[in-house]
Amino acid sequence: MSKTVKFKIDGVKIKGRAGQTIMDAADDAGIYIPRLCDVEGLSPQGSCRVCTVKVNGRPAAACTQPLTEGMDVENDILEILNYRRDIIRMLLHEGNHLCPICEASGRCELQAMGYRLGILQPAKYPYLQPVRPIDASHPDILLDKNRCIRCGRCIRASKQIDGKNVFGYIGRGIHKGLGVNGRDLAGTNVHVSDKAVAPGTCPVGCIIRKGLGFHEPIGRRKFDKVPIGSDIENPESGRGK
Amino acid sequence: MKTADICFHLKCDMEKSAKSVVASVCKKFDHDGIRIIDILREVQKRLGCINGDTMELLADELSSHRVEIEGLVSFYSFFSEEPKGNITIRLCDDIIDRFAGVKEIAGVFTDELGISMNETTADGIFSLEYTPCIGMSDQAPAALINDVVATNLTPRSARTLARNLKKNHDPSKLVKKRGDGNNAGRLINAMVRNNIRRKGEVLFADRISSGAGLRAALKRKPDEVIQDVRDSGLRGRGGAGFSTGLKWDLAARADAKERYVICNADEGEPGTFKDRVLLTERADLMFEGMTIAAYAIGSKKGILYLRAEYEYLLPYLESVLGKRRKAGRLGKNISGKKGFTFEIRIQLGAGAYICGEESSLISSCEGLRGEPKNRPPFPVEKGYLGHPTIVNNVETFCCAARILDKGAHWFSAIGTDESRGTKLLSIAGDCSKPGIYEMPFGMKVSDVLDMAGAEDPAIVQVGGASGEMIGRTAFNRRICFEDLPTGGSFMTFSSNRNVLSIVDYFLEFFIHESCGYCTPCRVGNVFLRERIQKVMNGFAEEADLEYLKDLSTTIMMTSRCGLGNTSPKPVVSSIAHFPIVYASLTRESTQGFQASFDIQSALAESRRIARRQSMIYDPVYGESSE
Amino acid sequence: MKKKIATVSLAGCFGCHMSILDIDERILDLLKVAEFDKTPVNDLKKFTQRCDIGLIEGGCCNEENVHTLQEFRKNCDLLVAVGACAIMGGLPVMRNAIMNSEDPLRECLEEAYLNSSSVYNADNDIPNDPALPLILDKVYTCPEVVKIDYQIPGCPPSGDILWRTLIALINGVPADLPYGLIRYD
Numbered sequence A: 001m002s003k004t005v006k007f008k009i010d011g012v013k014i015k016g017r018a019g020q021t022i023m024d025a026a027d028d029a030g031i032y033i034p035r036l037c038d039v040e041g042l043s044p045q046g047s048c049r050v051c052t053v054k055v056n057g058r059p060a061a062a063c064t065q066p067l068t069e070g071m072d073v074e075n076d077i078l079e080i081l082n083y084r085r086d087i088i089r090m091l092l093h094e095g096n097h098l099c100p101i102c103e104a105s106g107r108c109e110l111q112a113m114g115y116r117l118g119i120l121q122p123a124k125y126p127y128l129q130p131v132r133p134i135d136a137s138h139p140d141i142l143l144d145k146n147r148c149i150r151c152g153r154c155i156r157a158s159k160q161i162d163g164k165n166v167f168g169y170i171g172r173g174i175h176k177g178l179g180v181n182g183r184d185l186a187g188t189n190v191h192v193s194d195k196a197v198a199p200g201t202c203p204v205g206c207i208i209r210k211g212l213g214f215h216e217p218i219g220r221r222k223f224d225k226v227p228i229g230s231d232i233e234n235p236e237s238g239r240g241k
Numbered sequence B: 001m002k003t004a005d006i007c008f009h010l011k012c013d014m015e016k017s018a019k020s021v022v023a024s025v026c027k028k029f030d031h032d033g034i035r036i037i038d039i040l041r042e043v044q045k046r047l048g049c050i051n052g053d054t055m056e057l058l059a060d061e062l063s064s065h066r067v068e069i070e071g072l073v074s075f076y077s078f079f080s081e082e083p084k085g086n087i088t089i090r091l092c093d094d095i096i097d098r099f100a101g102v103k104e105i106a107g108v109f110t111d112e113l114g115i116s117m118n119e120t121t122a123d124g125i126f127s128l129e130y131t132p133c134i135g136m137s138d139q140a141p142a143a144l145i146n147d148v149v150a151t152n153l154t155p156r157s158a159r160t161l162a163r164n165l166k167k168n169h170d171p172s173k174l175v176k177k178r179g180d181g182n183n184a185g186r187l188i189n190a191m192v193r194n195n196i197r198r199k200g201e202v203l204f205a206d207r208i209s210s211g212a213g214l215r216a217a218l219k220r221k222p223d224e225v226i227q228d229v230r231d232s233g234l235r236g237r238g239g240a241g242f243s244t245g246l247k248w249d250l251a252a253r254a255d256a257k258e259r260y261v262i263c264n265a266d267e268g269e270p271g272t273f274k275d276r277v278l279l280t281e282r283a284d285l286m287f288e289g290m291t292i293a294a295y296a297i298g299s300k301k302g303i304l305y306l307r308a309e310y311e312y313l314l315p316y317l318e319s320v321l322g323k324r325r326k327a328g329r330l331g332k333n334i335s336g337k338k339g340f341t342f343e344i345r346i347q348l349g350a351g352a353y354i355c356g357e358e359s360s361l362i363s364s365c366e367g368l369r370g371e372p373k374n375r376p377p378f379p380v381e382k383g384y385l386g387h388p389t390i391v392n393n394v395e396t397f398c399c400a401a402r403i404l405d406k407g408a409h410w411f412s413a414i415g416t417d418e419s420r421g422t423k424l425l426s427i428a429g430d431c432s433k434p435g436i437y438e439m440p441f442g443m444k445v446s447d448v449l450d451m452a453g454a455e456d457p458a459i460v461q462v463g464g465a466s467g468e469m470i471g472r473t474a475f476n477r478r479i480c481f482e483d484l485p486t487g488g489s490f491m492t493f494s495s496n497r498n499v500l501s502i503v504d505y506f507l508e509f510f511i512h513e514s515c516g517y518c519t520p521c522r523v524g525n526v527f528l529r530e531r532i533q534k535v536m537n538g539f540a541e542e543a544d545l546e547y548l549k550d551l552s553t554t555i556m557m558t559s560r561c562g563l564g565n566t567s568p569k570p571v572v573s574s575i576a577h578f579p580i581v582y583a584s585l586t587r588e589s590t591q592g593f594q595a596s597f598d599i600q601s602a603l604a605e606s607r608r609i610a611r612r613q614s615m616i617y618d619p620v621y622g623e624s625s626e
Numbered sequence C: 001m002k003k004k005i006a007t008v009s010l011a012g013c014f015g016c017h018m019s020i021l022d023i024d025e026r027i028l029d030l031l032k033v034a035e036f037d038k039t040p041v042n043d044l045k046k047f048t049q050r051c052d053i054g055l056i057e058g059g060c061c062n063e064e065n066v067h068t069l070q071e072f073r074k075n076c077d078l079l080v081a082v083g084a085c086a087i088m089g090g091l092p093v094m095r096n097a098i099m100n101s102e103d104p105l106r107e108c109l110e111e112a113y114l115n116s117s118s119v120y121n122a123d124n125d126i127p128n129d130p131a132l133p134l135i136l137d138k139v140y141t142c143p144e145v146v147k148i149d150y151q152i153p154g155c156p157p158s159g160d161i162l163w164r165t166l167i168a169l170i171n172g173v174p175a176d177l178p179y180g181l182i183r184y185d
């Protein structure tokens, strides 16, 4: 058992373990810190910045910041809420997110985060409306990069769990995006059973299983009734991680 | 052979040889994946591009993956998936160069070569493109032709240059009038000028005895050397101003077998060119500083990370290293000190400003995309390949060598309380004496402007693109860490320059140079620029300024590294210092219509295709439609 | 004084207007505190007076959409963008992201009327009657054309969120929207 580290989130005293990140310790304590690029089972990457909290008054990403004794974390405050809303809006405006026709609608974590954070006005920023081709080359899997939010979950899943290198980042700046290890997806060694393309790895509707569209009826989809993060806030609700 | 023949020859050669080129280059670097940036540089040079097939060949040779190679090729500006000409002409598109007329120069080149910007001539010989600041702001407009620097271009000289190139296809023949100092030497052989306008007592003192600092250091214990540097009050010259002694101390204390010393010569901050002059005139002193640091922290290996734009300095720098080796100041048992071994290798960059950020620089040295690393752990704990690493600026190492030579007290007596020593400023813009100024910290902006012969100064940008933009009311502020810090960039603009076009340029720069890793910097800067352009075009309202400030705060607070933490600064500081400029450009819209929406241009295409006028918005019909 | 409400469908599918009807019998309660002016609900074609609230469905695809939206802005105190199309262009906006040829608008028209595999067009012509409003170079969202005060997301928004938002606007209080009402699909 590693050493106990005492710290606070929004004034609540919490005990974590040395070596844990703020995110992991908060999860254990039933406190949900919003996140997109971080997901159970993969190493944290710290890129989406949705998990931004204040640590002793200074901003930090909860998913990568290690605990230190006595640290004072602010999570549920208006200033942070506003940053998170801005970041979610940025992601919604960076790509082409047409929820009405998206197969992932209802289980999409980006959309669910918009709901949870109460984003009623996604039109604060301009829409970039990028031109991004769809890769339908593979018999089982479709890639619609219009919806990719650059979270890198598929990239890490392929490397860390499948032991492959199906995906990788290419480009820089606003042109940074998802690349595949071949001319197109069909040219890679991806298999439909890979974790990289399993449901729930891609938080949005970029990686889509062919032939399985819209199989969950509206009303029974993951986030129709409960906000994202409920499983962490109420582990006994059955969805515990 | 005629041009076309040569070219045809080259093309065939290329296709046949992609495989053998890849094989031989990989062999040259021992198939060492860490050296992939060097490998790609050479493959790019020899094949003119790194396309999908070449990526696959490379992946095979290096036991890597195509997508990893593509990740690198698409990250660094100097690599290209499309075929590039044998001669790439890169025009420096810095704000200073823009004001100095780079667009006209571009016009000459497009005219002479018969191509547009970002194109390659049909014969595959020339490519023409823009590139961000190449560190020649005091001799703008400037261009890089492969690794040859052309400075002080005029439409006339550009035309001559283009014609020469067309005739003999040899950039090295362009160097006619060499610059001053070591620029004129055989190994550098460049038109570049140093323009050292003011010498101080630390860096450009007339007599600096080579080896004195190292000799003094080796007489002391490593921790005493660190203590000296701490006592001197030296703070990093790369911009952030972290205590150098403390950084060395942390690295020395970190529990590890190997440690690394890295010198940051990426000098990418627009308007900064002082490291270029130090590399030209004080290379030996810089290597000496690195050697002292190695002794102090217990390192055996060092890296000089040299930006690709300064490749023309490489042969000279290698020769300085060679001389130091010969003199026993590098290698084993340095200067007779038993057991003290240190070697330095030079790593060239490949065109990415973000690689000046220390953790990105380490990523780049490791053969990765130049993306910052998560901190903690900091480089002093886990840096290059996981070993404790200190990264310091060129000027910082030079200062350290002088401190060991002349003493901590001598150094700390210069400057202000929190900023000891002298600082090199690279001054450029609307002034009669642009160039390098070494001065004690604490100088007033107005004195600096006088010294440089600033013409009607109205806008001063201190600290480069991520620095602060100030106006006349702030000219009594001082250049030092406690007031106006700068890594060296100091740009002055006269009153007929447009504040907004400067801000817009900086945002364009950050959008181009953001690594794209984190959301706020990748996307937020694009939104900032959209709104700044709305202001520029006179379409904004006061609410847009609130929007700009608000968005700036989100970007600065949530970004992952120093780039995003500071990129909105030109926006925020220009709104604060030039309220009247912004006020004159914003107005309340009367009917609640968006001024930026222009129905006429939205209809133009439709009119053309339908061959008829608008029933609503064209005056002929307009009246009757209501 | 009853609040006056106007509504319109620009480049939308009338789904949002169906949702207005989806407030069901509550429309009687609404009419106690508000009255409809120009709206397809009562088929009133022109503004008869200045209105308090204008509900906009759909974005702007053609000049007539722009003109109508501007009329609404002139005649209403508050404009509410209702539904995905008004807020972000919705399905019609997909044409912006695919139009990247040299002559994008022509490509778009040819795809729609001539080339698409699902088109039967024996005359091979593209409609161009003088009475047809000119199409815009791309689809514009409502906030790009005029200032928008509020928005109600959804495709379409449910009758419930429309009801709660309208009542809140009429009473000048923040809307209380329990989880599940805010929806982007």
Ligand SMILES: Cc1cc2nc3c(=O)[nH]c(=O)nc-3n(C[C@H](O)[C@H](O)[C@H](O)COP(=O)(O)O)c2cc1C
Binding pocket: B235, B236, B237, B238, B239, B240, B241, B242, B244, B264, B265, B266, B267, B268, B269, B353, B354, B355, B356, B357, B358, B359, B391, B392, B393, B394, B396, B561, B562, B563
């Ligand atoms: C975006 C960015 C670019 C940077 N570019 C440079 C650079 O070109 N040269 C440099 O010395 N430091 C640069 N820095 C600062 C380095 O991260 C680091 O602080 C510095 O090299 C440390 O050396 P010093 O303490 O000697 O200044 C940059 C920082 C950021 C955030």
Ligand code: SF4
Binding pocket: B354, B372, B513, B514, B515, B516, B517, B518, B519, B521, B522, B559, B560, B561, B562, B563, B564, B565
């Ligand atoms: S702030 Fe983020 S996107 Fe910008 S350069 Fe740093 S890590 Fe990359």
Ligand code: FES
Binding pocket: A034, A035, A036, A037, A038, A045, A046, A047, A048, A049, A050, A051, A052, A061, A062, A063, A064
């Ligand atoms: S969850 Fe921490 S940065 Fe994405």
